[in-house]
Amino acid sequence: MKHLLGVEDLERSDLEELLRITDSMVEVSQRAMPRVPALRGRTVVSVFFEDSTRTRLSFEAAAKRLSADTMSFSVGTSSVKKGESVRDTVETIEAMGVDAMVVRHRSAGVPDQIARWTSCSVINAGDGWHQHPTQALLDSYTIRAHLGGLDGRRIAIVGDVKHSRVARSDVQAFTLLGASVTLVAPPTLLPPSLEGWPVEVSHDLDAVLADQDVVYLLRMQRERMTEALVPSLREYTACFGLTIQRAARLAPHALVMHPGPMNRGVEIAAEVTDLPNAVIAEQVRNGVAVRMAVLFRLLAGTELGGAGAAAPVPEVNAEPGEDHG
Amino acid sequence: MDAGDLQRAIWRIAHEIAERNHGLQGVVLIGLQTGGVPLAHKLAESLRQIEDIAVPVGSLDVALYRDDIGLRPVLPEAVTEIPVDLDGAVVVLVDDVLFTGRTIRAALNALADYGRPRVVQLAVMVDRGHRELPIRPDFVGKNLPTRRDEVVDVTEEGVDLGEMHR
Structure with a gap:
């Protein structure tokens, strides 16, 4: 499993494995010092083209509890406002050296498209009416x-x-x-x-x-x-x-x-x-542990996720279509 | 080693743990997931028969502390359970096979996140050599010289030495 783009891509066994890993992450979260060195040296960036403070904070808390470095990109303060395309934005972020991108966008399918453009892991944090x-x-x-x-x-x-x-x-x-x-x-x-x-x-x-x-x-x-x-x-x-x-x-x-x-x-x-x-409230609490499980599964559950993975295949005709106003 | 040898080794290690620590005051057994956990419970049972004391038994999963994350697939096997405060405790880590020592290194780091034991000791059923870190067991069931590519399997029935299946 390299990306988490939608539940539709998962088998029952994938879901059950992620829930089982979450059990371990809940244990970490309950400790006096809820932090493990698992993803030391990895970088997780949240790329939110649509604002969502709750989801972004939850992912960033998850990354920090696994000792990953976190970066945050939000449209309000970025060059998207100056007309930069999604693809240019993503390639710029990737060039800074990231292992996982957490993507939120108002249009369905953008995280899938980004996954085709980059070699890092992509996690869909909500795309249009499509998936979360x-x-x-x-x-x-x-x-x-x-x-x-x-x-x-x-x-x-x-x-x-x-x-x-x-x-x-x-x-x-x-x-x-x-x-x-x-x-x-x-x-x-x-x-x-x-x-x-x-x-x-x-x-x-x-x-x-x-x-x-x-x-x-x-x-x-x-x-x-x-x-x-x-x-x-x-x-x-x-x-x-x-x-x-x-x-x-x-x-x-x-x-x-x-x-x-x-x-x-x-x-x-x-x-x-x-x-x-x-x-x-428990849903919110479990959200951090579930996101730890997803990050760990994507970045540690497979050989050389992120930086060592194969180069991406460039695609033309890249701009995603808007599916709602 | 057959099942009988295994039980005799557990019995001897239990005696050695009690002897080394002048009894079982403050002793906590912590089995490493997955192979060390049943051994830790068997040791606790032997200790109960020898000293008539029920020592606490915990289990530790070191996946989140491994140094080979990213080099090979790593996933947690089970949820860590530490039943008592480890500050000032005498922790005996229990594992089935001691090989490179990297799992024990990870376990020592994990333990430090739960508290500061007064002393940490290591009990293993099989020491197969090929250490990559300066780690030495305190209690050993059997020293078993192996080739690097062999596989050591500790089960209820005993200890088996086999070829790596690829």
């Missing part, structure tokens, strides 16, 4: 830690599936690990076609709530109002929000999860986030 594989890994890890595994579990993913890379990645990871997934959303917030998605669909949260082992709430973005996909936030909350009344009808062992940042009072009631089976 480390989120899927940390969600799977959190469920596994509480329920022992995902085999045979029932997971409802509630909310704006259509615009969510988290939903796409989670559906693939959860089903690959043996869970059955129900998408719960109004028709306007589901993708136009769910062909090939191994899921059930419901438009009625109350009808499916009591049967679930996990209720996973997606962030409801306010701009969806202006696009007229839901009539109002209040109506969305009335139909699809996890209110305290709805939470009371969950099975006692059922977990409440959210990828953050939350809109308290919209998709999730503030009181629900304080319930003992709401594991949202």
